[in-house]
Amino acid sequence: MAKEQISVFDMFKVGIGPSSSHTLGPWRAAQRFVQSLIDKRVFVHVQSVNVFLYGSLAKTGIGHGTDIAVLLGLSGDDPVTFDVAQVIPKVQDIKSAKKLVLGGIAEIEFSYTDQFHFLFDQSLPFHSNALTFQAFINDGTAISETYYSIGGGFVVQENDTESVLSEVDLPFPVDTxxxxxxxxxxxxxxxxxxxxxxxxxxxxxxxxxxxxxxxxxxxxxxxxxxxxxxxxxxxxxxxxxxxxxxxxxxxxxxxxxxxxxxxxxxxxxxxxxxxxxxxxxxxxxxxxxxxxxxxxxxxxxxxxxxxxxxxxxxxxxxxxxxxxxxxxxxxxxxxxxxxxxxxxxxxxxxxxxxxxxxxxxxxxxxxxxxxxxxxxxxxxxxxxxxxxxxxxxxxxxxxxxxxxxxxxxxxxxxxxxxxxxxxxxxxxxxxxxxxxxxxxxxxxxxxxxxxxxxxxxxxxxxxxxxxxxxxxxxx
Structure with a gap:
């Protein structure tokens, strides 16, 4: 099986703490889900979003700020540039207002208590750090996507076959x-x-x-x-x-x-x-x-x-x-x-x-x-x-x-x-x-x-x- 082609900038990523697998990865997964809704041309028709955390993400998600990262990712904020002083205040605003501005563009109703789910006793087979996003569209349909935060801020989508970087002709391909x-x-x-x-x-x-x-x-x-x-x-x-x-x-x-x-x-x-x-x-x-x-x-x-x-x-x-x-x-x-x-x-x-x-x-x-x-x-x-x-x-x-x-x-x-x-x-x-x-x-x-x-x-x-x-x- 071909190994990943890994750049310096895959191993060293700028982000916000406290965890690359439980904070940065889920943040990136949320951003990818929002982009997926845009690519599928259903973004403007989204009425609500549910989030499901599995395995390790569920068990230590609160302590690792997984829920915070997901909410900020869904809101269109980026961990490289977002003001760290605003992390907690913005999430508190989302929870209290029960509204989320999806992708920083479209405001939707969002109840943290009812729509953010910690599935403590469930794990998915591919990796312990799994999360699923479910978007409900105004025509009554739903779109669900599952992502895995596999460590170091690396994220893969379920059934994703793409490598971390697009394949290039490296002068010195090295795996071991x-x-x-x-x-x-x-x-x-x-x-x-x-x-x-x-x-x-x-x-x-x-x-x-x-x-x-x-x-x-x-x-x-x-x-x-x-x-x-x-x-x-x-x-x-x-x-x-x-x-x-x-x-x-x-x-x-x-x-x-x-x-x-x-x-x-x-x-x-x-x-x-x-x-x-x-x-x-x-x-x-x-x-x-x-x-x-x-x-x-x-x-x-x-x-x-x-x-x-x-x-x-x-x-x-x-x-x-x-x-x-x-x-x-x-x-x-x-x-x-x-x-x-x-x-x-x-x-x-x-x-x-x-x-x-x-x-x-x-x-x-x-x-x-x-x-x-x-x-x-x-x-x-x-x-x-x-x-x-x-x-x-x-x-x-x-x-x-x-x-x-x-x-x-x-x-x-x-x-x-x-x-x-x-x-x-x-x-x-x-x-x-x-x-x-x-x-x-x-x-x-x-x-x-x-x-x-x-x-x-x-x-x-x-x-x-x-x-x-x-x-x-x-x-």
Missing amino acids: AKELISACMRTGLKISELVLENECAWRPEYETRAGILKIFDTIKDCIYKGCHTDGILPGGLNVERRAAKMNKRILKDRSYHNYETWVNALRQGGKDFGYILDCVSCFALAVNEENASFGRVVTAPTNGASGVIPAVLQYYIIFFDALSDDNILQFIATASEIGAIFKKNATISAAMGGCQAEIGVSSAMAAGALTECLGGSQRQVLMAAEIAMEHHLGLTCDPIGGLVQIPCIERNTMGAIKAITAAQLALQSNPDKAKVSLDAVVSTMWETAQDMNVKYKETADGGLATKVPVSLAEC
């Missing part, structure tokens, strides 16, 4: 780590260079470069904002944001006024091991606190794991004086290829594979990217990615209260530190003597995912989610 290393050895290209060559099959190089740097702009804005925002996270667990207080303690009295001067201030703290640990943890916390607050983040490769790669990239920027466009391009391009291998041969959805599919994959991506940026060979890059995933195998997804907060936020700090450790190990090792290949660990991860009990797959039915009373949960 073995194929990747073969192409690199044959050409002498670094992994990042091979990725950028493939991207040219979709668009001019300058567009790819500009797009990656725009992704980084969102990442750095997210880190910076998260490191300067106090308060309590929404959702009812009363989790206190910690990144801002950590940032203040780390910097002591050093002054700054924007991202660039902040980076310089952080560099002045030296390279003590404890200081570096505090910085990396702070960066990861900052991103995922923003994510939990319906902030704007980048899937890396998912929202739940969106703090790992930014934290490791920020570590590289600060402690290796690497704030340059070329360094950022190299890091993100390398990370995307590692993530694509997991996406093609396993999963990046916690609802399918547990948290190993999110934090584990993001840690592997960050480890490989850091290794190349620090001068590692192509084989060392793959070794680093393997090491990082090897030590996340079996990691469950058990969000307390169905919120992307506990243990999700702290897990991003763990994934970032493991990625740095994996890179250091690979850089000090001979990959020819490695006993486990990246392909072997990807296959093992997928087998583990299939064997894992469903209650540990983003349902809040197992693990910590059932051991900590929500009213007593602490960060």
